[in-house]
Amino acid sequence: MQTILVANPKGGSGKTTLATNLAGWLAGRKQRVVLADFDPLRSATEWLARRPPLFPAIASWTPNDDRQEIKEHNPHWLVIDTPAGLHGESLRDAMRRADILLLPVSPSAFDMGATQHFLDQIREYKAVKKGEIAIGLVAMRVDPRTHSAGELDEFLNAFEFPLVAHLRATQVYVHCARDGLTVFDLPRSRAEQDWEQWRPLTRWIARQAR
Ligand SMILES: Nc1ncnc2c1ncn2[C@@H]1O[C@H](COP(=O)(O)OP(=O)(O)OP(=O)(O)O)[C@@H](O)[C@H]1O
Numbered sequence: 557m558q559t560i561l562v563a564n565p566k567g568g569s570g571k572t573t574l575a576t577n578l579a580g581w582l583a584g585r586k587q588r589v590v591l592a593d594f595d596p597l598r599s600a601t602e603w604l605a606r607r608p609p610l611f612p613a614i615a616s617w618t619p620n621d622d623r624q625e626i627k628e629h630n631p632h633w634l635v636i637d638t639p640a641g642l643h644g645e646s647l648r649d650a651m652r653r654a655d656i657l658l659l660p661v662s663p664s665a666f667d668m669g670a671t672q673h674f675l676d677q678i679r680e681y682k683a684v685k686k687g688e689i690a691i692g693l694v695a696m697r698v699d700p701r702t703h704s705a706g707e708l709d710e711f712l713n714a715f716e717f718p719l720v721a722h723l724r725a726t727q728v729y730v731h732c733a734r735d736g737l738t739v740f741d742l743p744r745s746r747a748e749q750d751w752e753q754w755r756p757l758t759r760w761i762a763r764q765a766r
């Protein structure tokens with residue numbers, strides 16, 4: 557089982573959007589996926605409850621459930637959505653389980669500031685120093701026509717961790733969140749551009765899978 561942790565302490569940075577879409581992509585590739593929701597607000601769990609039954613199945617898990625239940629699903633992938641403000645021992649504990657850490661970052665000074673602090677913090681973790689966790693940055697809600705998109709790129713490219721994808725700002729993600737869907741569940745006519753943008757991310761994930 558590979559564990560993908562989606563984290564950024566900044567609220568609204570795009571964690572749940574990234575985690576749900578990633579879980580959906582994996583499920584669509586006939587992989588067994590458990591979406592673990594560490595956020596007490598349970599956004600990912602509620603998204604799964606809205607998911608129409610005919611779409612690729614994703615199992616749900618929260619810290620209130622028995623850990624044994626994850627094993628029973630025998631998943632290829634465990635995707636963990638984390639809450640805003642994750643820090644200290646909870647962050648350390650979540651990082652201990654992770655093979656891959658994905659960090660969504662939106663183009664705003666507040667988000668970039670929070671990301672800087674977060675990366676400064678986890679860089680000190682032994683597992684990160686030893687390179688045991690693959691860390692990928694994802695530029696989220698990008699509007700390439702804006703100045704702030706360029707600033708975000710410059711900011712993210714300065715880290716030693718790869719910038720693995722740019723996902724555009726689009727209502728497609730908002731509608732998917734509402735409907736329990738992912739961009740991969742939509743017809744080509746609505747989401748082709750987004751599939752294209754996800755390709756470098758899914759390729760990177762596949763390369764990290766050990
Ligand atoms: N690429 C995008 N384009 C447009 N809207 C987006 C995009 N990504 C996320 N959103 C929207 O932005 C809002 C915040 O995203 P999301 O809930 O994924 O962030 P989060 O990091 O999980 O937030 P929280 O810290 O509160 O858990 C949501 O309404 C979501 O639908």
Ligand SMILES: [Mg+2]
Nearest residue numbers: 571572595599
């Ligand atoms: Mg969330």
